Amino acid sequence: MKESRLEALGTHIAAQQERLLEHAAGSEITRRKLAEQVAGRAGRAGASPWSMSYWRLWFPVAALGAVALGLFGARHVLFPALEFRVGAEQHLGVLRDWVNAEPAARLPIRFSDGTLVNLEPDARARVVAVSRAGAEVVLESGRARFDVEKTTRLPGEHAWKVDVGPFVVEVKGTTFDVGWEPRTGQFALDLHEGAVTVRGCGRDAPADVVAGQGIRASCKDGSWTFAPLAELAALGSSAIRDEAAPSPAVASPDVPGAVTDEQPPKAPMPSASAAREGRTRELASDVAGLESKASVVAAAPEWRELARAGHHGRAHELATSVGFNNECGRWGAEDVLLLGDVARLSGKTERAAQAYAAVRSRFGGSASAARAAFALGRLRVDSDRNAAERWFQVYLREAPRGPFAQAAADWLFELAVKGGDPELQRVRARNYLDNYPNGTHAQDARRVLEHTF
Amino acid sequence: MHVAKQLKPRASGVSAARTSVIRLPLGESDVALVAAIRAGERSGGSALYDRHHTYVRRVLMRVIGPDGGLEDLVQDVFVAAIEAIDRLQDPNALRSWLAGISVNLARVELRRRSRGAWLRFLPGYVVPEVAAVTSSPELDEAVRAAYHVMNRLQVDERIAFALRFIEGMELTEVASLCGTSLATVKRRLASARQKFESMAGTYPELSSWLGGGVS
Numbered sequence: 001m002k003e004s005r006l007e008a009l010g011t012h013i014a015a016q017q018e019r020l021l022e023h024a025a026g027s028e029i030t031r032r033k034l035a036e037q038v039a040g041r042a043g044r045a046g047a048s049p050w051s052m053s054y055w056r057l058w059f060p061v062a063a064l065g066a067v068a069l070g071l072f073g074a075r076h077v078l079f080p081a082l083e084f085r086v087g088a089e090q091h092l093g094v095l096r097d098w099v100n101a102e103p104a105a106r107l108p109i110r111f112s113d114g115t116l117v118n119l120e121p122d123a124r125a126r127v128v129a130v131s132r133a134g135a136e137v138v139l140e141s142g143r144a145r146f147d148v149e150k151t152t153r154l155p156g157e158h159a160w161k162v163d164v165g166p167f168v169v170e171v172k173g174t175t176f177d178v179g180w181e182p183r184t185g186q187f188a189l190d191l192h193e194g195a196v197t198v199r200g201c202g203r204d205a206p207a208d209v210v211a212g213q214g215i216r217a218s219c220k221d222g223s224w225t226f227a228p229l230a231e232l233a234a235l236g237s238s239a240i241r242d243e244a245a246p247s248p249a250v251a252s253p254d255v256p257g258a259v260t261d262e263q264p265p266k267a268p269m270p271s272a273s274a275a276r277e278g279r280t281r282e283l284a285s286d287v288a289g290l291e292s293k294a295s296v297v298a299a300a301p302e303w304r305e306l307a308r309a310g311h312h313g314r315a316h317e318l319a320t321s322v323g324f325n326n327e328c329g330r331w332g333a334e335d336v337l338l339l340g341d342v343a344r345l346s347g348k349t350e351r352a353a354q355a356y357a358a359v360r361s362r363f364g365g366s367a368s369a370a371r372a373a374f375a376l377g378r379l380r381v382d383s384d385r386n387a388a389e390r391w392f393q394v395y396l397r398e399a400p401r402g403p404f405a406q407a408a409a410d411w412l413f414e415l416a417v418k419g420g421d422p423e424l425q426r427v428r429a430r431n432y433l434d435n436y437p438n439g440t441h442a443q444d445a446r447r448v449l450e451h452t453f
Numbered sequence: 454m455h456v457a458k459q460l461k462p463r464a465s466g467v468s469a470a471r472t473s474v475i476r477l478p479l480g481e482s483d484v485a486l487v488a489a490i491r492a493g494e495r496s497g498g499s500a501l502y503d504r505h506h507t508y509v510r511r512v513l514m515r516v517i518g519p520d521g522g523l524e525d526l527v528q529d530v531f532v533a534a535i536e537a538i539d540r541l542q543d544p545n546a547l548r549s550w551l552a553g554i555s556v557n558l559a560r561v562e563l564r565r566r567s568r569g570a571w572l573r574f575l576p577g578y579v580v581p582e583v584a585a586v587t588s589s590p591e592l593d594e595a596v597r598a599a600y601h602v603m604n605r606l607q608v609d610e611r612i613a614f615a616l617r618f619i620e621g622m623e624l625t626e627v628a629s630l631c632g633t634s635l636a637t638v639k640r641r642l643a644s645a646r647q648k649f650e651s652m653a654g655t656y657p658e659l660s661s662w663l664g665g666g667v668s
Contacts, residue, residue, distance in 0.1 A: 034531050
């Protein structure tokens with residue numbers, strides 16, 4: 001057999017594989033993981049650790065560092081940082097991992113010092129730092145109740161801090177509700193016990209809030225309203241609640257003695273007493289509901305663990321074996337999004353689109369639906385530029401400050417460059433620079449504007 | 454583990470440029486990218502992936518086949534690369550360095566699967582079924598048959614065979630990526646070719662490509 005025949009066969013195989021590669025979109029999950037990995041190695045970079053010159057230069061520093069590390073480590077052994085657990089199953093929480101409450105369920109995050117953060121339905125948050133005496137929590141959207149245990153801090157230790165959009169809430173021991181609606185830029189805080197300080201959004205001096213007071217603030221018009229909780233409850237506005245989100249109507253799988261929200265509260269931040277009354281009423285009416293909603297509170301999908309461990313192919317096979325369609329209609333928004341990612345990373349583009357579309361259809365108006373729009377955009381980047389652009393624009397409309405907003409803007413700019421329409425490129429370049437003057441493509445956006453004027 | 458020149462996808466009638474989103478002239482070379490990663494800049498990780506994931510995927514696909522679980526391996530390649538980025542001596546050779554890591558991880562994966570295949574013959578073991586390497590419906594019978602045959606080659610021979618005949622690399626490039634001498638690669642290729650031709654005779658799907666009669 002001549003080698004040229006083998007080469008011809010090889011060329012044929014390569015051509016077939018190129019067709020598959022055309023549809024292989026990158027993984028957003030992997031991108032983020034790698035970004036985190038690189039950030040995690042900061043400080044470890046530098047000269048080769050094995051060269052003598054390196055040691056001569058750095059040995060004293062290393063020795064001092066070792067001593068400091070020893071002291072630091074001893075302190076951490078004696079006074080370990082807080083741990084936290086998520087959900088009714090109390091899974092050990094992972095720093096910087098996003099957690100989402102289901103559209104119809106509260107999600108508790110329990111810290112080892114006794115602090116409880118209860119995410120309201122559809123809220124999204126993550127714990128970004130922990131110390132012995134506190135933690136920093138980012139609330140991306142939605143509402144949450146914080147019951148913070150008071151702890152004596154050692155010198156240098158951080159207190160509890162909650163980042164809520166452009167606002168920062170600094171806490172000691174206290175109980176408060178906080179909410180943030182990124183789409184409208186509205187912030188709300190109701191303080192039931194203790195004291196907090198709120199900063200951010202153009203307000204230079206920190207605002208001290210005491211028990212029984214609340215704040216309603218808007219970044220868009222720079223307004224700050226301080227008022228007693230009773231007055232704020234009487235406002236009955238919808239500053240925080242996402243009106244487009246489907247009404248929660250099922251039991252919480254995560255909270256023991258699950259409560260239901262058959263009637264979403266009209267006031268964004270009900271007072272503590274109102275909340276207690278509501279919960280009593282809900283508990284009383286919930287027993288029958290729990291039985292009929294058994295499918296929703298069923299155990300987590302088995303493919304989820306495989307997917308989270310990165311075994312996308314096997315996760316997809318498992319999900320398919322139990323009925324992909326059913327799984328799309330059965331689980332909560334985050335799981336169906338994950339299912340879409342699983343399909344996409346397994347090369348099953350249309351299956352992935354099916355899952356993302358299910359999220360858009362079932363959880364329209366939620367943060368998850370916006371993320372599904374972004375995922376659909378990524379899915380179509382290689383195959384259908386127009387569709388990809390539409391989805392990225394949908395994402396930016398629905399989550400203009402969402403976690404993928406800059407990535408969506410990046411893609412829109414890239415797609416405009418790829419499309420070759422100079423006018424569109426200029427428009428996108430201007431938009432990009434308005435929003436991300438230091439973004440990944442800022443330099444290229446400036447080039448586009450310079451070359452066309 | 455560097456190769457002398459940049460690796461290019463084999464001319465195959467399907468333009469490589471169509472296989473991924475156009476990369477903008479970001480004004481950042483691979484040198485700048487490596488520097489960013491070494492400095493711990495978060496954007497370096499995602500930029501590395503954006504810039505090279507299609508290429509890494511291509512190398513892995515050539516060696517392993519269009520496996521549904523390829524994404525896991527792609528991720529592993531980038532994780533390993535970031536961990537070892539300080540050992541990259543010439544940042545200009547980033548691409549071929551990634552190809553070397555891809556080949557190494559593909560070798561580990563193929564050996565793992567090979568061990569799994571042995572376990573299946575042992576009673577009492579339940580080994581998770583590995584997806585068929587050629588399960589994609591887009592692929593024709595000849596491709597499926599070719600990977601069936603390649604599954605029966607020794608791992609190092611298979612890698613050399615895939616890089617030489619499917620990716621279309623020069624022998625020196627194959628040797629560099631495999632971390633071995635040119636002579637060794639030639640021996641592996643000769644052995645792989647002989648076995649492939651011999652086994653391909655039992656696959657009618659390959660006969661039209663290989664001239665009908667295989668020895």
